[in-house]
Amino acid sequence: MQDRTYTADTEPGDDVTVAGWVHEIRDLGGIAFLILRDTSGKIQIKFEKDEMDDDLVETGLDASRESVVKVSGAVEEEPRAPTGVEVTPESVEVVAPADPELPLDPSGKVDADLSTRLDNRTLDLRKEDVQSVFEIRSGVLNAVRDQFREFDCTEINTPKIVATGTEGGTELFPITYFGEEAFMNQSPQLFKQLIAGSNVERVFEIGPIFRAEEHNTPRHLNEATSIDFEGAFCDHQDAMDVAEGIVKAAYEAVQENFGDELEAIGIADEFAVPEGDFPRISYEGAIERINATGELDEQLVWGDDLSTPAEEALGQDVGGHYFITDWPSEIKPFYIKDHDDDPELSTGFDLMHPRMELVSGGQREHRHEKLIEGFEQQGLDPDQFEYYTKMFKYGMPPHAGFGLGGERLIMTLLGLDNIREAVLFPRDRQRLSP
């Protein structure tokens, strides 16, 4: 691929051709500066009106903001320039002019509401802080995959068009598939189990999931990225180890590789990799601690699910990531295994950030008979899931796993207010385009 000159790589003495967007033009009279921006940063282009060709000066200084221009010239040291260098142009070409009426100000000086920003994502992403979120997102996905490979996992891709949902017919988007009813998959759960039960044993998948939830909150999406793990011969403690390792790997990669981006987002000072082991608090212990905070109007009793205020009270009390383990069996789905010595208690766990739940996982029910019972107890027809259950008759090993919300990981890692800030083109009740 032909070499491209990034503005950030230019050195005094270079003859360069740089291309990017007109970020700003500062006209001081006899001298004027065009600040050119590309993916790597910004560079100052100097126009000395009396000493340069009129056409060249006009082309450069008449370019509207956000137009794409290409500039060739010599790089010189200039301590007063933002990056310490500037380019004296020998040629300037407007490659793609921008309408002067911008629907959004990419310099970030004029605020825009989230909806306007999402409608004009191309312009929005020209802001350094927004760009930085998505550079970090890319780096986090990379770090997460590397960590899964460290854990001996094979990457898999499971189907997104399915005949039945993981947990029955609610919250599924229906599709017409060559005249048949089908659905967009809400979780790779059943499919990843089918692969963990084969010779592949330990698998991960990072892919889209689709949930027709009516919720329209700052922490829900109707299309999200799920980071899934499933491992044969693993129990729920192993799955927690993996989940903890994955979350920490994400923080470590950001710490190591994205200092400038954290700076751009404005959180370089407060960002920290979680230290020490994540505490593993039993459900029973959790409700005791929540009740002891006195934050809730009503005391929780055993069997209650944890409301958002309950989670928040506990999150504040713990002050970092933590697991909640040993949930009541009846709150957890049919595919989670109960403890052998106490069928009221499940091996299900959640990994919590103080702000919200990130991960849900557990050891899976691998015994065919128990699995069928589970379907029936949950009011599901096991016959509909025969493609799944029948494989449990042919040597299905004990296995465990989890699903981690990719956007929730990014949102909590970067302290974003709204989960939509962590997705390029979010999908929610109101938003289907772009």
Added chain:
Amino acid sequence: MQDRTYTADTEPGDDVTVAGWVHEIRDLGGIAFLILRDTSGKIQIKFEKDEMDDDLVETGLDASRESVVKVSGAVEEEPRAPTGVEVTPESVEVVAPADPELPLDPSGKVDADLSTRLDNRTLDLRKEDVQSVFEIRSGVLNAVRDQFREFDCTEINTPKIVATGTEGGTELFPITYFGEEAFMNQSPQLFKQLIAGSNVERVFEIGPIFRAEEHNTPRHLNEATSIDFEGAFCDHQDAMDVAEGIVKAAYEAVQENFGDELEAIGIADEFAVPEGDFPRISYEGAIERINATGELDEQLVWGDDLSTPAEEALGQDVGGHYFITDWPSEIKPFYIKDHDDDPELSTGFDLMHPRMELVSGGQREHRHEKLIEGFEQQGLDPDQFEYYTKMFKYGMPPHAGFGLGGERLIMTLLGLDNIREAVLFPRDRQRLSP
């Protein structure tokens, strides 16, 4: 995560606990062997009937094939064993029994048709050759991502639920999205362009695409994995460089890391990394070469699309990967840019494997007016795509990119007969489950 003993890692002198599937039992009378299989390979467990506890012998030798068993014991050297070692068991536990009537023979001794295999993918994946395909698939995706990062690309995720298709209403699966009509996306095309036009500039995505094509052939899927690239300030030559680099990186990674898997698939001898540059043959040159082969009943004329027999004739003639460039504009979609000096010729290109097309790409039309004209010429209503076209008014740089069929890459790389061999759970006209 607790350490697991893989059978392939056992050494004479170790005391181990290994867990896996009963691959085979060989009973020679006074002595019998259980061959235990896990993700890493196989190990021999020796039962000396007269010298061992009856219960232990019975548990081991009565275990049905494909049952999951856990064996503890000492590893000893045994040159006659398949891996040169064997385990003398001190305990044997059947962790998950298998029904003796297996719908598929994972030893591979009894052939099964593809449909039976896909219905029982868990068992199918216990075959070394099938497992190897998916281990390689995982490795190829990893190598492809690494190569994209070498090319300065940022990983993106674009929405799979969309309001309009990339190329109009045909071949789209309709969804009901909270009462509104929506579709499953057939390509990230428009979305990746919107990001390349921002500060992110160079992007890649590996994700599912959905096509409601009626084709039911060994090379079509209705849900496939697309490997997409888009780069600002790139032209079609740059995009070809990237495509070539990505395909070669996949072959190199397989060559370097998957020798055993190639052996298991039975192609270790013929597998080779493509050497030299992929030839770039113009469309005009291609039809001349195809006509010269004499393989077609009718001579091709300028403007014809290339049929499968035409592609095959050229593929045989070239004998390796090659590009076809400079297609007639009218064959290529609206978003492909024409050559500035010849509007009849487009910058669109295809990257071909001798067996089939792998990649379609080109430089994109980045001029707003021309783009709108292109929609109209293709009979599409530009108003429906305003979320996309309007961003071309605000400084859209020249850009280029491509889409590479992930399964076609795996299929051609491994010489698979049917594209369904490259997907865990394929989706086609007939198959929606598992």
